[in-house]
Amino acid sequence: MKNWLISTAFALAVAMPAVAQDYQPDPNAKPGGGIVVTYKDDVATLDPAIGYDWQNWSMIKSLFDGLMDYVPGTTELRPGLASSYEISGDGTVFTFHLRPGVKFHNGREMTAEDVKYSFDRVTNPTTQSPGAGFFGSILGYDAMADGSATALEGVKVIDPMTVEVTLSRPDATFLHVMALNFASIVPKEAVDAAGADFGKLPVGTGAFKLAEWTIGQRLVFAKNTDYWRPGVPYLDQVTFEVGQEPIVALLRLQNGEVDVPGDGIPPAKFREVMGDPAQAARVVVGGQLQTGYVTMNVKMAPFDKLEVRRAVNMAINKDRIVQIINGRAVPANQPLPPSMPGYTKDYKGYPYDPAGAKALLAEAGLGDGFETELFVMNTDPNPRIAQAIQQDLAGIGVKASIKSLAQANVIAAGGEPDQAPMIWSGGMAWIADFPDPSNFYGPILGCAGAVQGGWNWSWYCNADLDAQATAADSITDPAMVGERMQKWSDVYMAVMRDAPWVPIFNEQRYTMKSKRMGGADALYVDPVSIPVNYDYVFVTDVQ
């Protein structure tokens, strides 16, 4: 009780920040109609605590909601199931006020108890959630993780419409975590009834509900007529057809049978589509919060030498690699992608300069080059990209043999300190979980990731930078966002000076849609809801 009074007092000091310009509804949008989206692989699961692949991420977003949400088509946070919130002065206590009248798909109204249940569930080891770690800053997380508690100490139900979350340390990314799928609110009775099959029988508060799922063939989402956001969704239903090859999907799109090929435009057809003005007009291009990079293991010679790592950075012809993938990416010169806040705009990076690279190698005493191995995932186009990199390296005297393995094997090799000298990250890493620069640091560049089984494949551990990163994430005052972003920019610039990576490219997203689909372009390359924000798109052929 006393805590609550004190935190409320502090809360008055930090009112809810001014909400970013919220979404302006499209005047052309009319409700009704349905669309067909195709995928090659069957959907794994629709359980928000478990689903973590790029295919089911946006589906789960449409079936469930969290306390926070994003303005459609952007990376700006906005209130979700929490209509407002207060943050204490020290940034450790969040009080969320829930929206009244929100109903689950089974008809029951959502309350604060559901929020507590959902957070306890996702952090409970029995749920086996891959995203449990995101909640690490909540007080009592460690007790949940080692099994000594079954409820999070830091999540308290104040009253049926208010939840208070206490963190063990200030965390500037916490609101983003609240917008993650893992933080979706689920009803206890539906989870209990379905047991381990909740992933096949999802019940949430989202704009759509699951109407049908025929394994291996089709899923159908039906409009939630009781959805708490007025006016949306526009579509009556979304049908996902699975088992469709990308080339088949594209042909069916051209025939008018399919509205969005979920796996994108197949490389073989890319030139044909973009070369035809009628078709190219229906392709939306956007950036992704993704970077493809080559890691150099600083624990394995000769990559422990700074000059060698810099030399490799200068040896790779990124334009040619982009050409190999039909130009569907932009060359990258730093770890963060351009659309990520904190991106350093004027940074030039290491130039493509094979002669200079050779000189650097000579400086390091390796003028005759050396032999090494480049690990890569064995699905197209990654082996081709690896071969292009191999050729570039050969140009400066570095003989890299390619080890093209199954994804799990590359990941396993990267997680050992002495197995993989170089890894091309394509197909495996790294795309941001949420639009914040800290997501690109911790697991893949920070000391915490440089452990056995970790994803910091360059085994780069700079305690100084770790401290700077933590300091940056402690700046929770929304008025000081600029300063925080500057701190992050400094961190990544320091990383580039140490050059444990060679950033190669940032993939662009190309979403093709049928003639009848309407809605702003940004909805079709939504950075969060990939590929399409189903809640806000509409069709133009409704009566």
Added chain:
Amino acid sequence: MAAYLFHRLLQSALILLGVSLITFFLLYALPADPVRQIAGRSATAQTVENIRQQLGLDQPFVVQYWRYLSGLVQGDMGRSYLQKSQVSELIAARLPASLLLMAGAIVFELVLGLTMGVVAALRRGSATDQTLMIASFVGVSAPQFVVGLLLLYVFAVQLGWFPIGGYGTFSHLVLPAATMGILGSGWYSRMMRSSMIEVLRQDYIRTARAKGLARYRVILRHALPNAILPIIAMIGIDVGIFMGGIVVVESVFGWPGIGQLAWQAIQRIDIPIIMGVTLVSACAIVMGNLLADLVTPFIDPRIRLR
């Protein structure tokens, strides 16, 4: 007869047990860690260990295998690591598609193979015979994925006669069934040819002709049925060959069967699914062989009797 059947069934059960043991061991001895796949890229070391414990993957091999077997006996093939669904459910949902594909392949290879064999036998020694036999060799030597891609390209993409992969109607079935059947038709045409030649040499055929029966009548009513009998026994063996082919063919045509399921599972190290599909396939092979062995004794005596 009953004793023989019982003996064979017991043997089959033991073989399947052996298959399950070997497969389980191979998957257990994997250098890559399936738990890391499941835990994903944002999991802390603690989360990874928690998941490992939850799935019982920290137990020694014998314990894990025993648990699996106990579940199996009750009809529980475990849950997919990545999808969390019941493996039995996933396989049951996709098995009909694979069975349909196999049925289609059998029909195709029998129709094509037997026709080729009969024609070649009747025109023995001629150019037709030679051509047909070369064709059958080609059928046996062609890699299935190349045949599949070729058929897809010529008949679906260029000519548009059939849909480009997918599932649902008869026309979706034609190309994949043809791809799988071409291999078998090569074998069957040669076997049919030999069998037919052998039958045509028999006395009773000459007798029928001497009696004045029309040639076609003789062939259709006397030669063919006897020539086909040994072929029928072979169909059971085919199952084994099909089981291998479905992975590739279903992948090329996007056919939602257990082959596609297995390939996806192998890439993601989803061990329960790999175990499930391997056992189902082994079961089919063993049953197919058993069927062939049961049918054969019925076939031979009749030929000799006549």
Added chain:
Amino acid sequence: MTKASAAEANVVPTPPTALARLARRKMALVGIALIAIAFGGAVFAPWLTPYTPNDQMFDGLTLEGAPMGPSGTFVLGTDLLGRDLLTRILYGARTSLLIGVVANGIALIIGTVFGVTAGYFRGWIGGILMRFTDLMMAFPALLLAITLAAIFQPSLWIVVMVIATVNWVQTARVLYTETTSLAEREFIAAERTLGASNLRILFRHILPHLVPTIIVWGTLGISTTVLLEATLSYLGIGVQPPTPSWGNIIFENQTYFQAAPWLVFFPGGAILILALAFNLVGDALRDVLDPTQRGSE
């Protein structure tokens, strides 16, 4: 000469007669010619083409980065990295032949050991060995190969071992049947009473009779291993790029097969021709060396 009389005379069919009969069969000659071409291409590859197989050439791709079709400069076109396809196919012949022959050789040895041991010694050794063979037969071969290859880090030797593991069963069974019937012959019993050791009997009396079968299955087996290697490489779990293998050329370029079908059909054709060649020769050998077995005669 019938098989029985040959055994009684304790003489293997003399090579010149068999070879002569082989030479009379057109199909066999075609097969041998094709194999010779494949070997020739593999061995003389560096002299047959001005390019190297891993050379990614700037001129090998169009301005937008697409592969080029057959032309004067690139006889069979280029692949998605701008490498000459003909060169890669010629060097790929080395991979396919090497793996095909070696993997099959290993499979043959394993199969012979299993089959002959089980067939000669019978009893419980034979029982166990044959039960194990039955067990291996129950495995869906391709599925097992794919699982093994995907699981272990694929190197050339892993691929060879995986293929060998999956392929020895047929040989074992056939040799088992032949060995059992041979072992029952009177002359074997006679040798035993004379005090000949088992090893001597095996090597001097049994194995020589099995040579024709071994040759036949060895040849036919190469066809199977070539196809299996191609399939594994096609799935991405066989021979790894940049080492060219006909299967992995298709694997790397199949997403483009609509726009550039030559990238699939030239290597595919090569696989077909090589497998066909070994099948033709093997089948002819079967007829020639053992006329009682049905072939295409």
